[in-house]
Amino acid sequence: MSKNIGAQDLNIHLGEGDEQALFKWLIASFLMGKRIRSQIAVDAYKVIIEKHRRDTPRKLGACTHGQLVKMLGEGGYARYDESTAERLLKLSKKLTDDYAGKVTNIREASEDRADFEKRLEAFDGIGPKTVEIFMRDAQDVLF
Template identity: 30%
Template sequence: MSTKKEKVRTLLDRHGETYAEEAGINLADKPMPLYQLLVLAMLLSARIRASTATQAATELYSAGLRTPQKMCDSTWRQRVAALGRGHYRRYDERTATMLGDGADLVRRRWGSDLRRLRDEGGDRTGITELLQEVPGIGPTGADIFCREVQGVWPVLAPFVDEKATQGARRLGLPTTPARLASYVEEDEMPHLVSGCVRAALSKAVTDDVLHG
């Protein structure tokens, strides 16, 4: 039977791609990639396949909608069309509206720079509360954003949301953030948590780590 350390390494090697990476985001503590991650978190929080959400995000970015200003400058129909190309059709019209409204809020309140949101929030509780003021970002979306951004926002680390906890439990790994984080370097934590989420969403991933 694999040890916890061996399972963590297998999970990282085979299923440790973050959702930001899957969507083509070169995540850094800079305004544009942070906003791109916010958009992705919104898309991922809907009841839709994660692969569809990342594809829709990629289509929005390919259409040039990578900043709050560009999103605000786009038309509702342009946003709907981009979401449609990503097969994000079930929620496309409502999401297109929320993307415009959210971008306007981020631009007006934080000068298009989510680092200002982080500084205003101060800690994990404050940051997650402010994130949920953005249209389309509820508790799930805030958790997704924090889960992915913890590598560049150390104030949030270690962050393990409910879905990642489910995956860790499936794999027989610790479910408390500090204990789970003890198995990896700081910069690997987003990858480990993403792997746990993938295990929660896919029995095939779980079986691959446990029996592959």
Template identity: 50%
Template sequence: MVSAALLGIDIHQCHGRGLYKWLLASFLIGKRIRASVAIQAYRLLVDTHGLDTPGKLARCPHHTLVKLLGQAGYARYDESTARRLHRLGSGLEAEMDEVLLNAAVDMAHANTWLLGFDGVGPKTLEIFMREAAVVLQHQRVQ
């Protein structure tokens, strides 16, 4: 099972960076693709090319995302995954602070909001919440 720690992600990292990185990783891992390919894609996107914030992901050229996904082993889904990643980055940049980083996170609303992203389904949400729920619940107490 892939975890945030396995990927070197500190989900407690300030300003939601850790949550964003884990959501991006969950997005990739939750697809019908080998975990090793998803991990390689995450490492290329974040570790190698610095797409470590939603805004950077949203502003990354489509052709660059397609190229990186192809390098990771996404042979048939690189175009559609790149489009979904752009939309994910844009949506997170616009609303992540309000929905996930608010001190009074409404978990039901957060789940519904996340499921509203193209490419985020129940499996991706399950993977993400497996570790993120602890962080989000902790924010509610503070």
């Protein structure tokens, strides 16, 4: 990858309290955090978020596993499509159940940035690389 893809590159304009933008960036970061070419992750993001408009935890969580696998495949994200679909559904459910569907509620529940990052890593499929990508652009609006 020649350069890091940021939120602005995906036309995501992060602003304080903008839940939809934060969720979109979380999904983009989740996809880019896997061992897959960044352009494929971007293409899959665009299929899921832009084409199919699954741009909130509730909308994404309303997908079936099969629908998400198909969307990921449409974006060329075929290598880990089954597990990624499962983890995206779990991410949506946990965000909805534990944090009322709001990334800012994760922040509110956190003592500090380290605690916030630890809470992010508690989501299935989110590891240090995804947190690093997400925080690169989201830190200024969250902290």
